[in-house]
Amino acid sequence: MSWKDFVKLVKFRLTFLVVFSASISFLIGSKVNGSINWTNWAMLVIGGFLVTGAANCFNEIIEKDLDRLMKRTSDRPIPAERMTTGQALVIGLFMGLAGTYLLQRLNLLTGFLSVFSIVLYAFAYTPLKRKSPIAVLVGAVPGALPPLIGYVAAHEKIDEIAVILFLIQFMWQLPHFWSIAWVLDDDYKLAGFRLLPTGNRDLTSAIITFVSALILLPVSLLPTFYHYGGYYVGGVSLVCSLIFLYQAYNLMRTREIKAARQLMFGSFLYLPVVQLMFLFDFIGK
Template sequence: MKWSDFSKLVKMRLTLLVVFSASISFLIGSKANGHIDWINWIKLIVGGFLVTSAANCFNEIIEKDLDKLMKRTMDRPIPSGKMNTGQALVLGLGMGMAGTYLLGSLNLLTGLLSVFSILLYAFAYTPLKRKSPIAVFVGAIPGALPPLIGYVAAHERIDEIALILFGIQFVWQFVHFWAIAWVLDDDYKLAGFRLLPTGNRNAGSAIITFIFAIILLPVSLLPTIYGYGGYYVGGVSLVCSLIFLYQAFGLLRAQSVEAARKLMFGSFMYLPVVQLMFLFDFIGKVK
C-alpha cells in the first residue's frame, strides 16, 4: 500500500490535529504534576496516532459505499478498490489494539477513554450522519476527548483543568464542523448526510453556528477565570474568539460558501493557538 493511500485511510491531517491536541494537554497535565515524563509523552503520541487512525479506518469501512458517491472521498483506498474491506479491518484492529495497549500502559483511565472514543466515533457518530444533524453533537464528544485523554495520561484523574480543556474543544467543534459542512454540503448530500443544524444552507444554520461562536468566547476564557492561566492566555483567547466570532457573523450576513470557507480556515488556526497559549501561560504560573 502506498503512503498516500494509508494517509487517506487514516485521514492523516485530522489524525495529526488530534495528536497535537492530546500532546499539548499531556504537557499541561505533566506541569500540574510538577514533572514531564518524555517517554510517556512519546507513548501518548504513538498510541494516540494509532487509536485515532483505527477509528478513522473503521469509519471508512462502514462508509465505503457512501464514499464512492462523494467527489472528495471516492479516491480513498477502499472505495477506489486499492484496498478491500478485510485488509482495512485487519489494519484497523491492529492499530486499535496496539494504540489502546500503549495508552492503557500509561494508566487505566487513559486506556478506557481511548476505547470509548473509538466506539463512539465509529459506531455512534458514523451511522447517525445519515439520520439527523444530531450526529454533530454526538461526534463532538469523541472529537473533544483527545485533550482530556492527553491530560489524564499525565495527571491520572479528571479535574477542573481536564474539563476546561475538554470544554473548549467541545464547543469549538460545532463552529468548526458546521463551517466544513456548509462548504461541503452539496457533496455530503450526494451520500445522504445531514450535518448542518437545519439540514440546509440557510439563515437557521448560520444563526446556530453564530450562537455557538458566542458561547465559545466565555468558554475560552475559563483558564483565566479559574486561575489556571493568566492574562496572556486570556488576552490571546479573547482576540482569537472575537476574530472567530467576526468570521461567524460574516457567515450569518452573507450565508455563502466563501464566508463559510473563511470560518473553516479560521477554525484551523483557533484551536492550536489557544491551546499553546494555555500551555505557555500555565507553565509560567506553576514555576
C-alpha cells in the first residue's frame, strides 16, 4: 500500500479538519481548567486522527461497490482494487482500537464519545445515504462530536460551553453538506445517494439550505450571548454568518451549481475562523 492510497483511505483532509476542530476545543477546555496539558493534547491529536481515520475506513469498506460508480471516488484504493477489503478492515480495526485506547486514557467520557461517533458515522449515516435525505441530519451528529470530544478531553464535563461548541458545528454542517450535495448531485445519483433535502436540485432544497444558514447565525453568537466570548468573537461570527447567509440566499435565488460551489467554499472558511476567534477571545478574557 502506498502513502497516497493510505491518504485516500482515511480521507486525510477531512480527518485533518476533524482533528483541528477537536484541538481548538481542547484548548478552550484547558482554559476552563486553568492550564494546558500538552501530553494530553498530543494524545487527543493522535487518537482523534486514528479514530476518524478508522471511521472513514469502515465507510469505504461498506461503500466499495458504490464508490466504483462515482467519478470522484472510483480511484479510491478499494474500488480501484489496489487494496482488498480485508486489508482495509485490518487497518481500520487497528486504528479504531488504538485511537480509542488513547482517547479513553484521557477519560472514559472521551473514549465513549469516540466509539459512539464511529458507530453512528459508519453504521447509521453510511447506509442511510441511499435511503433518505434524513441521512444528512444523522451524519451531522458524529460530524459535530469532534469539538465536544476535544472539550471533554481537557475538561471532563459536558457543560454549556461544550453544548455551544457542538451546536455551532452541528448547524454549520447542514448548509455545508447540502452545498456539497448540490455540486455533486449528478455523481451521487450514480450511486443512489439521496442527500439533498428533497432529493433534487430544486427550490425547496435551496430554501431549506438557506433556513439552516439562517439558524446558524444566532447559534454562532451563543458564545457572546452567554459571556464566554466578547465582542471580537461576536463581531467576527456575525460578519462570517452574514456572508455565509448571503451565499445561501444566492443559491436559493439562482439555484445554480456555481452558487452552491461558492457556498461550499465559504463553509470551508467559516468554521475554522469562527472557532479560532472563539478560542482567542475566550483565552483573552
